Amino acid sequence: MNNIHSFASNIKYYYNAINPASLTGAIDVIVVEQPDGSLCSTPFHVRFGKYGVFYSSEKYVDFIVNNKEIKLKMKLDENGVSSIVSEEEPLLMAQTSYIRSLRLSSDELKSLQLQYGSNEARFSVTTKFQGTSWCSCHIYLFKYSDRIVISDIDGTITKSDVRGHVIAAIGGQWAHAGVAELYSRIKQNGYKMVYLSSRAIGQSHYTKTYLQSLAQGSKSLPDGPVLLSPMSVLMAFRKEVIERKPEEFKIACLSDLQSLFPVKHPFYAGFGNRETDVRSYAAVDIPAERILIINPSGTVKRADAGGFSSSYSMMAMEMVDYLFPPLHLAPRRTSEDGGENSIKMEKMRANFTKPETCSTFTHWRTTDTVIVEDELAVYERKRKEMADKNKKASKNKKIARR
Known part of the structure; x- marks a missing residue:
């Protein structure tokens, strides 16, 4: 019943x-x-x-x-x-x-x-x-200065694209295991979560109600803006499910949001479940190594095919601090009077050195675009160059004496 x-x-x-x-x-x-x-x-x-x-x-x-x-x-x-x-x-006597x-x-x-x-x-x-x-x-x-993490909803938080799109009030059992724990820990590390879907504006209440009610154990999804399509439900459904072109709305929406930030890369990472999500995130300069794609079975991989394979639960328990390094508070002066009230604490950057490129302590490593040599390798290379140079100079002196 x-x-x-x-x-x-x-x-x-x-x-x-x-x-x-x-x-x-x-x-x-x-x-x-x-x-x-x-x-x-x-x-x-x-x-x-x-x-x-x-x-x-x-x-x-x-x-x-x-x-x-x-x-x-x-x-x-x-x-x-x-x-x-x-x-x-x-103008003159014209109507306002x-x-x-x-x-x-x-x-x-x-x-x-x-x-x-x-x-x-x-x-x-x-x-x-x-x-x-x-x-x-x-x-x-x-x-x-806030760092933004984007998450798709249908197929990324929920297990199904179609059912998640048509029936928003489907219950927590249709969510991927561990997603609430992972997203909660990402937010605890100082990042802002933004939820993105090509669902229509008429589904806003049901979509937000579902996200707010989703609970896995003692964890629920962290609060964050839910950005939806302003078009009708039938048009949104046609774009998402029939034409398979949800990226048209998502790229436009993310590009508009990106333009509000004066910094070059406000989006730190993106979660999705399809190639269209990869294209959407790449269009707003999220590097492929920070685009995480989940399949229906719950396996998470990087968009750059870098060999990384995990799950939401494993990421939450074992590697969230490496994937999303905790952001520390930096002082920001708000006035010139020098008083205590003129200093505010503001999240600015990660505690780890260069977490977005190549750090021994973090996960994000670009594949081929950046090469960083360690100190021992640099020393050995310079030593060989100096030895070759001295050997060549000694050989030239012997030739000159003859």
Whole structure:
């Protein structure tokens, strides 16, 4: 009976997901603090379906962050898609026009008074006949120096691409063993987890609920932004499962996120399960030796075919500190007064020397592009060069004497 009830619930979820009338959702937003203190962010994707707002055109959206009402104007278009509007100066006696955008300016982002980490955002629309409809997401405030680890969801956290894509509420038994332990330890070492999927915006609530509820023993998945596709569910399903081109969205999404960071390589590593994930991560400059691919049986390998083979559980228990060296705190001066309050601690780099290239203490070793000689080899090479040089000079002197 429980199985029948679960199956019926999944069918109901699937119907609601593909039905445009119930396509309501919001995608998490990432805000990055720049070295000069300014802020920039990913787009604010918010959509209301017909069940909540039947006539959506020109309806205003109430915007609340951390239980505080935000004085910004957001409007819906005829498709229920929300955008931020700002007034444009009228020309002569012309009617006031509006500029629509999916992003906030630095000053507008500062007005949200975000805390570092997760901030809850709630969007609501109230109509006379349908009452109040709402959806929510989270806004994450990162620093420009944070190191990001990207993880695909379907087939990477879950065991199945198709079932994970269509039925988000499938339960913890469909997750790869050890994934919660590994990701938790990666975050404990100072890295920020970002979850990426080509699922549609209408599946945002179910996707986040599944990730938050996934528990393996005493461990659950660490908190982090969930970036989804703003397109419809049917279009997302077609790209992911039928056309096999999910990288089109993923590359665009990751490239946009990468552009927010002033540093050259903000993405430290990426987890995926298909060749399309390899192409997506390579497009945003994640080295092949730091792209980890898991197959349906749970075996994890590097994308550069470097001979590495493991599993989530083994990586979590035996080598996480070598794969993802703990980041230490470095002091950063925030003002010139010299007081204690002018110093803040900021994660900057790994404790180990050059963990991203070639270190005796870490896992990441590039295959052929970088060659590092040890001190003994350098000494021996120079000794031979000097001996050959002296031998040649002695031979020339003997010839000159003759």
